[in-house]
Structures are given as structure tokens and as C-alpha cells.
Amino acid sequence: MKLNYYDGTDRVVTIIDQEIPFPDGRLIVSRTDTKGVLTHYNQSFIDMSGYSNEELMGQNHYILRHPDMPRAAFKDLWDTVQQGNKWHGYVKNLRKDGSYYWVYAVVIPNIRKGKIVGYTSVRRKPSRKKINEIIPLYAQMLAKEGESLCPTF
Amino acid sequence: MPYVLSVSPDFTPKHIAGWYVFNTWLQRQTELAFHLELYDSFSQQREAIAEDKIDLIYANPYDAAMLVREKGFVALAAPLSKADETIIACHQQAPIENIEALQQGLKIVTTDDPDVHLMGMMMLEPADLNANNTDIQQMDSYVLVAKQLLQHNADIGFFLKDAYYDLSHLIRNELKVLMTSEIFIIRHILLAGPKLQPYHQQLQSLLMNMQHDSKGADVLKAMGLTGWEQQTQEDTEFMIDLMDTL
Incomplete structure (x- = not known):
């Protein structure tokens, strides 16, 4: 499957219908610059992504974007954090091997001296009930959106 | 008036004596007067912070935002390899x-x-x-x-x-x-208030060398710590951001 990104780049990925469970008691933490380029991440981020540390550093966060995620969710995320506010929601992430994992994500802007210098995203184990509620909702949103460019994050 | 050192009330009881020893060590090393004030609860400690009664605090990360952003505290150090889980x-x-x-x-x-x-x-x-x-x-x-x-x-x-x-x-x-939990990055930090500002560098330097000195290492052991590591302003800001997401 070909994924198109907002910056004009694209890549071909293999999608596997296999869920990797979120590890108990962990947090996945990452930071990006204002463009969504990864600057810091913890071991749980590396482990769950399936990529190596070297492969991740400097990549745009959108490499985790799963094609089942509607654009509107990411637009809402970016609109919220760029205004200096906190965003939270359920996200299906794509692993390097094409499998996926669900997270409950909270993203906040890193504000230093009154200016947004980047974003921190912390992901934790989601409620299965909430995921089951959101799957059909995202599918509906996606169907309405049709095919077009994907945003980042 | 001595400077007041306080410790987050969640320290383990067996290390109470260690904090008194640390207070004495600190006074000898800095030649400044410190008084250790312990509180039974977080609410009592927060009242004291609000009234500017504390100058140096081994703080719970939850309180770091308030100490740094509202009270002008600066992080001096974090305990070496010791996270709150x-x-x-x-x-x-x-x-x-x-x-x-x-x-x-x-x-x-x-x-x-x-x-x-x-x-x-x-x-x-x-x-x-x-x-x-x-x-x-x-x-x-x-x-x-x-x-x-x-x-x-x-x-x-x-x-x-x-x-x-x-x-x-x-x-x-x-x-x-x-x-x-296996979060690894949530940890206590030692923060100094505005009144200690002229001594921040001296305090930081003493803490960084504490584990390399035999007396200092004994004090650390009594506190249940192995050493201190530098905590930059950005490290602290990042932890505040992180706590804000939880």
C-alpha cells in the first residue's frame, strides 16, 4: 500500500492485520520539533515501533501513521497543539513490519519562554472498550475522507 | 535564620536519619546554616512552600511544576539511577x-x-x-x-x-x-529556591562530587541513594511537561 505524506513524500508499506499488545505499566514517550521530526524517544517507543534507534532518529513522526487512521484526527491534534493546548485521543500506530498497536495518546506543546519549541507525546495502554467504540467511528470518518494526502504525526 | 531543607513526605521511614545526616554534611561543606524540616503530609508541605518557608527541597515530581513555575525554584540535581515506580x-x-x-x-x-x-x-x-x-x-x-x-x-x-x-x-x-510500572523517567529532584540563588553552583558542585568522597558516599548510603546527577533546566521542563500529560 502506498502512503502519501503532507510534505510530498511517499512510501510503500505492507499492512499486516496483527495487533501487538501495549506492554503493561509502560509509557511510550517521544518528542519532536515543531515540524514533527523526532528528536527524543524512550526505549518503549523504539520497542513498539519495530525500528532501530538509528532508523528512527531524524525521521518524521508520521512514519507511525497507520492508514486506518482518519486525517481529521491528526488535523485536530495539530490544530490543538499549535494553539498551545493539550490533545488526547486514541491512535492506531503502524509498526515497521506492518502490524499495529493501539495507544491512548496525550500530546502537549513544549513551551519555553512563551514560544512553542516542540511537542511531547506520551502514550499509554488504552481501554479495549474505548478502542472497540472508536474503530467504527474512525472507519466512517476515513470512508468520508476518501483518498488524499496524509498529514503527519 | 538558617535555610530550610525539606524532603518530600514520601521518603521511606528507614532513611529519616539519613536526611538529618545529609543536613549536617551540607552545613559542614557549605558553612551555611541549614535546618531540616519534615512534614507529615504533602498538603502541610505545600502550605509551607506557599508561605516561602522552604529553601531547598527534595521534591516529588508532581510538585516540580509549582516549585519551578510559581516559586522560582531551580533544579540542582536528581538522584542517580533512581526513578519513582x-x-x-x-x-x-x-x-x-x-x-x-x-x-x-x-x-x-x-x-x-x-x-x-x-x-x-x-x-x-x-x-x-x-x-x-x-x-x-x-x-x-x-x-x-x-x-x-x-x-x-x-x-x-x-x-x-x-x-x-x-x-x-x-x-x-x-x-x-x-x-x-516501568516508566523510568519520573523521579524526585533536588530544587533550590530563590534565596539560595548565590549558592546554586557551589551546591551543585558539592552534590556531583558527593559519591566520590568517602564521607559523602556514606551519607548517600544512609539516604538510600547512590549519587546525584546533573539535572538541567531543560530536563526539569521536560519532566514538568511529562507530568502534565498524565
Whole structure:
């Protein structure tokens, strides 16, 4: 499957219908610059992504974007954090091997001296009930959106 | 008037003496007068912070935002390789095997330790449990949390990992760990207030060398620490951001 990104780049990925469970008691933490380029991440981020540390550093966060995620969710995320506010929601992430994992994500802007210098995203184990509620909702949103460019994050 | 040193009330009881020894060590090293003031609860300590009665504090990460952003404190150091982790435990014989099996109406015993409580509640989210559909009781200590579990007065309890392993073998044998957090990056920090500003560099330098000095290493051991590492302003800002996401 070909994924198109907002910056004009694209890549071909293999999608596997296999869920990797979120590890108990962990947090996945990452930071990006204002463009969504990864600057810091913890071991749980590396482990769950399936990529190596070297492969991740400097990549745009959108490499985790799963094609089942509607654009509107990411637009809402970016609109919220760029205004200096906190965003939270359920996200299906794509692993390097094409499998996926669900997270409950909270993203906040890193504000230093009154200016947004980047974003921190912390992901934790989601409620299965909430995921089951959101799957059909995202599918509906996606169907309405049709095919077009994907945003980042 | 001596400068006032305080310690987050969640320190383990067996290290109280260690903090008094640290206070004495600090006075000898700096030739400044320090007085160690300990508080029984976080609310009492926060009142003292609000009244500007504290100058140096080994603070719970939950309080870092308020200390840095509202009171002008600056991080001097963080304990070396020592993160705050949370354990969720139940009675050994309780028919609970995993978090997702927990049901609404769950009786939780906790303390006023803010980061442990926050992490504990976060670990219950996969079971759709929150403050609105559980019964939460706050105890004055982790020993009392354990007691409530042993007496079957509650279903699960939240413990600071260090405090859990400070419980006697006898008590722990009657308990069962359901989950341990592995977050690694939430930790206490030593923060200095505005009145100590002229001495920040001196204090930082002393702390960084503490583990390399035999007397300093003994003091650290008494406090249950192995050393200090530098905590930059950005490290602190990042931890504040992180706590804000929880």
C-alpha cells in the first residue's frame, strides 16, 4: 500500500492485520520539533515501533501513521497543539513490519519562554472498550475522507 | 535564620536519619546554616512552600511544576539511577490475576503521594476504571495501605516501589503484585529556591562530587541513594511537561 505524506513524500508499506499488545505499566514517550521530526524517544517507543534507534532518529513522526487512521484526527491534534493546548485521543500506530498497536495518546506543546519549541507525546495502554467504540467511528470518518494526502504525526 | 531543607513526605521511614545526616554534611561543606524540616503530609508541605518557608527541597515530581513555575525554584540535581515506580498489589488470596479483570466499584487504598497515585490510576485505565467508578480511600502511610489489604478492607493498593520492598517479608508474603510500572523517567529532584540563588553552583558542585568522597558516599548510603546527577533546566521542563500529560 502506498502512503502519501503532507510534505510530498511517499512510501510503500505492507499492512499486516496483527495487533501487538501495549506492554503493561509502560509509557511510550517521544518528542519532536515543531515540524514533527523526532528528536527524543524512550526505549518503549523504539520497542513498539519495530525500528532501530538509528532508523528512527531524524525521521518524521508520521512514519507511525497507520492508514486506518482518519486525517481529521491528526488535523485536530495539530490544530490543538499549535494553539498551545493539550490533545488526547486514541491512535492506531503502524509498526515497521506492518502490524499495529493501539495507544491512548496525550500530546502537549513544549513551551519555553512563551514560544512553542516542540511537542511531547506520551502514550499509554488504552481501554479495549474505548478502542472497540472508536474503530467504527474512525472507519466512517476515513470512508468520508476518501483518498488524499496524509498529514503527519 | 538558617535555610530550610525539606524532603518530600514520601521518603521511606528507614532513611529519616539519613536526611538529618545529609543536613549536617551540607552545613559542614557549605558553612551555611541549614535546618531540616519534615512534614507529615504533602498538603502541610505545600502550605509551607506557599508561605516561602522552604529553601531547598527534595521534591516529588508532581510538585516540580509549582516549585519551578510559581516559586522560582531551580533544579540542582536528581538522584542517580533512581526513578519513582508504582506497584499495584492485592491480597495474596484475592481472586485477581490481572488489571483488566478489575470491575467498577473496586475499593482502592492509596496515600497522598501524588505521583504514585497518578501512576496507579493511569495503570487502571485499561480496565475503564477511574475516580468516578471506584471507591478510593487515602491512608497516612504505605504500611497502612498494606494493612487494609491484609484485613480485606480493600481490593487493591498503590505503593511506591521502594516502599513496597521496605515492607517486611511477613507482610509481602501475604500480598500479590499485580503490576509494576516501568516508566523510568519520573523521579524526585533536588530544587533550590530563590534565596539560595548565590549558592546554586557551589551546591551543585558539592552534590556531583558527593559519591566520590568517602564521607559523602556514606551519607548517600544512609539516604538510600547512590549519587546525584546533573539535572538541567531543560530536563526539569521536560519532566514538568511529562507530568502534565498524565
